Amino acid sequence: MNQAPIRNNWTLDDVNSLFKLPFNDLLFQAQTVHRQHFDANEVQVSTLLSIKTGACPEDCKYCSQSARYATDIEKEKLMAVDKVLEAAQIAKAQGSTRFCMGAGWRNPKERDMPHIVNMVKGVRELGLETCMTLGMLSPSQAQTLKEAGLDYYNHNLDTSKEHYNQIITTRSYQDRLDTLENVREAGIKVCSGGIVGLGEQASDRSGLLMQLANLPKQPDSVPINMLVKIEGTPLGNVDDLDPFEFIRCIAVARIMMPKSHVRLSAGREAMNEQMQALCFLAGANSIFYGCKLLTTANPEADADMQLFAKLGINTERGQAQTAEEQYQHEQSLQTQIVNQENADLFYDATQA
Ligand code: SF4
Numbered sequence: 235m236n237q238a239p240i241r242n243n244w245t246l247d248d249v250n251s252l253f254k255l256p257f258n259d260l261l262f263q264a265q266t267v268h269r270q271h272f273d274a275n276e277v278q279v280s281t282l283l284s285i286k287t288g289a290c291p292e293d294c295k296y297c298s299q300s301a302r303y304a305t306d307i308e309k310e311k312l313m314a315v316d317k318v319l320e321a322a323q324i325a326k327a328q329g330s331t332r333f334c335m336g337a338g339w340r341n342p343k344e345r346d347m348p349h350i351v352n353m354v355k356g357v358r359e360l361g362l363e364t365c366m367t368l369g370m371l372s373p374s375q376a377q378t379l380k381e382a383g384l385d386y387y388n389h390n391l392d393t394s395k396e397h398y399n400q401i402i403t404t405r406s407y408q409d410r411l412d413t414l415e416n417v418r419e420a421g422i423k424v425c426s427g428g429i430v431g432l433g434e435q436a437s438d439r440s441g442l443l444m445q446l447a448n449l450p451k452q453p454d455s456v457p458i459n460m461l462v463k464i465e466g467t468p469l470g471n472v473d474d475l476d477p478f479e480f481i482r483c484i485a486v487a488r489i490m491m492p493k494s495h496v497r498l499s500a501g502r503e504a505m506n507e508q509m510q511a512l513c514f515l516a517g518a519n520s521i522f523y524g525c526k527l528l529t530t531a532n533p534e535a536d537a538d539m540q541l542f543a544k545l546g547i548n549t550e551r552g553q554a555q556t557a558e559e560q561y562q563h564e565q566s567l568q569t570q571i572v573n574q575e576n577a578d579l580f581y582d583a584t585q586a
Pocket residue numbers: 290291292293294297298299300337338339340369
């Protein structure tokens with residue numbers, strides 16, 4: 235089968251035309267492209283940990299962490315390195331291959347960098363891929379993270395160039411493109427995507443995907459987020475996006491960026507199983523898993539594994555995993571699925 239070429243010259247008309255395809259034609263095309271580059275039944279699984287929460291000086295109108303909005307978020311200082319490594323160990327035991335650490339910052343301060351470096355090194359030593367999202371990065375900070383062993387850096391474009399000023403005013407679109415360039419130049423893999431359902435026009439969704447696909451090198455990972463409406467933020471009451479429009483975004487992203495992992499990201503908890511299955515059919519092949527990992531029961535992770543079992547989806551092996559680790563990881567996932575299936579059938583005498 236001929237492979238779709240990677241294009242970096244998409245026009246808005248090209249992208250709009252993809253969005254206007256009949257739904258079945260669009261999904262068929264996306265699934266065809268997907269199978270040329272990936273195992274259609276494999277999904278990469280990452281865990282996200284907030285290593286510093288709230289009190290962010292930026293004004294992103296969707297975000298609970300901005301200090302400018304009255305939200306319920308509990309502010310937390312930068313976590314200690316050993317606590318981060320503890321969380322990474324749990325994530326690994328529960329099947330994640332990549333550990334993403336996020337801080338609500340405009341940019342990291344120089345005094346924070348030694349702690350950040352130790353987190354990257356420690357998580358890497360556990361055999362997990364590392365990803366960070368810390369805001370804007372200078373070329374030298376990007377270089378420092380690369381030398382520490384950072385695999386991925388997440389920095390989203392959020393929306394189209396045209397809609398951007400409606401959403402954020404404290405940093406420019408160009409600032410974001412500059413950070414992506416610094417990350418790319420340092421040799422770190424780029425994770426960059428956006429959010430839909432921000433009250434944007436359809437042409438803005440096309441514009442966002444056009445910007446991402448036309449970067450000098452397409453991002454390795456493309457998170458597509460559905461806005462999670464947070465009370466107290468300026469976008470807390472915006473109209474819902476039609477779920478079919480979201481699935482179309484996934485399919486168009488897959489067609490335009492055939493070799494990138496397209497990640498079903500924020501907003502997934504609000505999607506039912508059927509919608510998630512359609513997103514996988516449209517070419518999504520990465521998820522965040524068990525976001526409430528540090529709460530004890532972690533039912534979200536069990537629900538994800540149940541869905542994977544129903545759909546016959548396997549988790550993708552991480553680059554940092556050995557074959558033995560992959561085997562243990564599959565066993566641990568299987569155990570979780572079996573435990574969940576049997577939960578209603580067995581009486582656990584040890585708990586009585
Ligand atoms: S920079 Fe990040 S943490 Fe800060 S307000 Fe924007 S999205 Fe939220």
